Amino acid sequence: NSQSCQVRLLEVVAGVIVLVCKETMQHHGICLSMDGLVNLQLSSKSVGVFEAFYNSVKPIQLISSSIEVAKAGKIPGGKTEIPFEFPLHMKSNKVLYETYHGVFVNIQYTLRCDVKRSLLAKDLSRTCEFIVHSQPQKAKVVPTRVNFTITPDTLQSSRERSNLPKFLIQGHLDATNCVISQPLTGEVVVENSDVPIKSIELQLVRVETCGCAEGYARDATEIQNIQIAEGDVCHGLAIPIYMVFPRLFTCPTLETTNFKVEFEVNIVIVLHDDHLITENFPLKLCRV
Numbered sequence: 603n604s605q606s607c608q609v610r611l612l613e614v615v616a617g618v619i620v621l622v623c624k625e626t627m628q629h630h631g632i633c634l635s636m637d638g639l640v641n642l643q644l645s646s647k648s649v650g651v652f653e654a655f656y657n658s659v660k661p662i663q664l665i666s667s668s669i670e671v672a673k674a675g676k677i678p679g680g681k682t683e684i685p686f687e688f689p690l691h692m693k694s695n696k697v698l699y700e701t702y703h704g705v706f707v708n709i710q711y712t713l714r715c716d717v718k719r720s721l722l723a724k725d726l727s728r729t730c731e732f733i734v735h736s737q738p739q740k741a742k743v744v745p746t747r748v749n750f751t752i753t754p755d756t757l758q759s760s761r762e763r764s765n766l767p768k769f770l771i772q773g774h775l776d777a778t779n780c781v782i783s784q785p786l787t788g789e790v791v792v793e794n795s796d797v798p799i800k801s802i803e804l805q806l807v808r809v810e811t812c813g814c815a816e817g818y819a820r821d822a823t824e825i826q827n828i829q830i831a832e833g834d835v836c837h838g839l840a841i842p843i844y845m846v847f848p849r850l851f852t853c854p855t856l857e858t859t860n861f862k863v864e865f866e867v868n869i870v871i872v873l874h875d876d877h878l879i880t881e882n883f884p885l886k887l888c889r890v
Contacts, residue, residue: 745777
């Protein structure tokens with residue numbers, strides 16, 4: 603018992619239920635169930651901080667429906683295909699958020715097929731995830747270039763400044779309001795540095811917030827880290843920044859009553875003694 607499905611026009615999930623039997627099989631009905639859930643989880647540091655959190659992190663059901671695909675009867679031996687179309691009717695006042703696999707926030711849509719059988723034979727069940735894209739925004743995204751300069755004086759920690767050698771790193775991101783289907787681009791230039799540089803890296807971070815009016819738990823976790831330069835690079839050389847946003851682990855920036863999903867990128871310069879210099883840029887992701 604297996605299924606294949608696809609989302610079409612964000613309105614109908616269509617596909618085929620495929621049943622392969624060695625011989626004729628009696629059944630008591632074939633059902634198809636669709637579920638869309640937002641699962642929220644508190645990090646260990648947040649558990650017990652706010653009593654009210656426990657109500658705010660209950661799963662949020664976005665869609666739930668089922669249809670009977672076939673009434674009780676027999677399936678012949680061999681391969682049987684049953685086509686289906688399932689309309690995406692969300693629950694009242696709910697929004698179908700885009701599919702997203704996070705650490706503390708998870709938005710997932712699944713189809714489950716159940717073949718009911720007699721008491722002596724175990725029911726057959728298979729589950730398949732389908733991917734939902736949010737509605738594209740109508741307004742055009744105008745990329746705004748963001749220039750940056752990193753020196754010991756621009757670092758936030760005054761204690762860190764006093765221990766650092768002199769360096770000057772400049773560059774830009776082509777945009778921080780980004781279209782999720784297009785790469786993050788820009789460039790970084792090491793103008794000068796008194797000590798050798800070991801590595802330059804791009805770190806994509808998700809910032810997930812769960813909570814309610816009484817308080818929020820905000821957790822930042824790394825999605826991916828890409829090395830864009832190895833070793834003590836030539837000074838004055840423009841190094842390209844290029845990062846593709848990974849599907850499922852990113853989604854358009856999302857803010858609701860009980861949770862938020864936001865994104866940031868860090869440019870990390872690793873010095874020869876493994877000292878890290880980090881410049882942080884909040885990102886706004888959207889789909890057009």
